[in-house]
Amino acid sequence: MAEKIGIGIIGAGGIAEYAHIPAYLQQSDARIVAVADVVPERAQALAEKNGIPRAYGTIEDLLLDPDVEAVSITTPNAFHAPISSAALEAGKHVFCEKPPAISAEEVRRVKALAERSGKTLYYCLNNRFRPDVMQLRRYVQNGELGEIYYAKTWTIRRRGAPGGWFANKQMSGGGALIDIGVHCIDWTLFIMGNPQPVEIFGVTYSKIKKYDLEDHRTWSPPEVRGQAQMDRAVDVDDMATALIRLDNGATLSVEVSWSLNVEQDHENTELFGTRAGASMRPLKLFRDEYGRMVNLEVKMPERPPATGHSRAIRNFLDTIQGKDKPVVTPDDGIRIMQILDGIYASAESGKSVTIGAKSLVEAR
Ligand SMILES: NC(=O)c1ccc[n+]([C@@H]2O[C@H](COP(=O)([O-])OP(=O)(O)OC[C@H]3O[C@@H](n4cnc5c(N)ncnc54)[C@H](O)[C@@H]3O)[C@@H](O)[C@H]2O)c1
Numbered sequence: 001m002a003e004k005i006g007i008g009i010i011g012a013g014g015i016a017e018y019a020h021i022p023a024y025l026q027q028s029d030a031r032i033v034a035v036a037d038v039v040p041e042r043a044q045a046l047a048e049k050n051g052i053p054r055a056y057g058t059i060e061d062l063l064l065d066p067d068v069e070a071v072s073i074t075t076p077n078a079f080h081a082p083i084s085s086a087a088l089e090a091g092k093h094v095f096c097e098k099p100p101a102i103s104a105e106e107v108r109r110v111k112a113l114a115e116r117s118g119k120t121l122y123y124c125l126n127n128r129f130r131p132d133v134m135q136l137r138r139y140v141q142n143g144e145l146g147e148i149y150y151a152k153t154w155t156i157r158r159r160g161a162p163g164g165w166f167a168n169k170q171m172s173g174g175g176a177l178i179d180i181g182v183h184c185i186d187w188t189l190f191i192m193g194n195p196q197p198v199e200i201f202g203v204t205y206s207k208i209k210k211y212d213l214e215d216h217r218t219w220s221p222p223e224v225r226g227q228a229q230m231d232r233a234v235d236v237d238d239m240a241t242a243l244i245r246l247d248n249g250a251t252l253s254v255e256v257s258w259s260l261n262v263e264q265d266h267e268n269t270e271l272f273g274t275r276a277g278a279s280m281r282p283l284k285l286f287r288d289e290y291g292r293m294v295n296l297e298v299k300m301p302e303r304p305p306a307t308g309h310s311r312a313i314r315n316f317l318d319t320i321q322g323k324d325k326p327v328v329t330p331d332d333g334i335r336i337m338q339i340l341d342g343i344y345a346s347a348e349s350g351k352s353v354t355i356g357a358k359s360l361v362e363a364r
């Protein structure tokens with residue numbers, strides 16, 4: 001391996017520009033050698049802006065570049081698994097944006113390829129690295145909450161659907177649930193010590209389709225930025241709710257929306273254990289001390305020194321070099337996709353689904 005790991009960026013859109021490229025530029029043992037996009041001008045513009053030596057208009061050309069040792073995949077969701085597979089087959093390590101794929105079955109296939117190639121497969125579940133997530137996880141790991149038997153997590157936006165390809169099921173695999181539900185479900189299970197889902201009941205809605213962008217504050221792909229009003233959820237969910245039974249006996253309740261008639265955006269995880277409860281945003285613990293309930297407020301940094309993306313990329317580079325264990329494994333990718341598959345399958349059938357049942361993947 002060269003002194004600095006050669007990185008190729010595949011997909012020259014928003015997350016590449018604002019999160020992946022700045023994160024790699026901070027690392028002393030990595031250098032971005034190439035960027036590719038199906039819109040060649042986007043790749044060219046991003047390369048020029050960031051001093052990246054080569055820009056390609058096809059993924060194949062980037063994967064043939066011998067200086068590229070690892071890739072960041074920052075394309076729409078439907079391409080995550082096919083591009084991960086092509087990159088692993090070309091002998092590159094893979095850092096792939098969330099969601100890991102658009103089904104658990106796809107992740108299983110990509111994992112098998114990674115095992116055969118001996119290369120690292122890492123999914124960008126960057127919110128695991130948030131200081132509040134890490135801190136709450138420490139309390140849980142040290143038994144401060146006792147047995148956690150119930151948990152709630154939610155990411156609610158009142159007007160925040162991205163539009164564009166995010167609202168096209170073929171490209172995205174789903175709406176609010178796969179886009180932002182992926183994060184809050186994943187970080188909650190991570191905090192809880194990675195219990196496995198056993199049964200899922202889910203419901204999805206697609207109700208609030210049009211609104212003025214004056215009220216709208218979110219991430220949008222380049223092709224729809226600047227439009228005054230548009231269809232926000234075309235054939236995908238803009239709200240989802242689910243109840244997930246876990247193999248340790250606990251239950252997780254989930255609520256996610258891109259668009260909802262609600263007072264304000266809000267996001268949190270709450271845990272309820274036999275020794276204490278906790279609320280993550282802001283981080284607080286609730287417990288009985290000498291017969292009185294006590295609320296413990298944990299002071300967290302207002303501005304974390306590093307972003308979740310830069311911490312995840314640091315851990316990816318260390319994993320490649322055998323210096324650290326991955327915080328996110330391919331099995332984590334399978335588990336989160338099993339849950340998302342399960343919620344969508346349950347929403348479609350109106351019945352709960354059992355994980356491991358053959359129908360789960362086929363129902364999508
Ligand atoms: N981790 C996070 O917090 C986070 C935040 C935002 C987006 N994301 C994820 O990042 C990915 C990209 O999102 P974005 O907002 O940057 O989208 P975007 O639309 O801004 O960028 C996607 C880019 O990929 C290019 N592209 C499309 N198909 C391609 C292909 N087959 N090969 C190469 N390039 C292709 C497009 O031309 C575009 O430039 C999505 O999967 C999204 O879920 C993650």
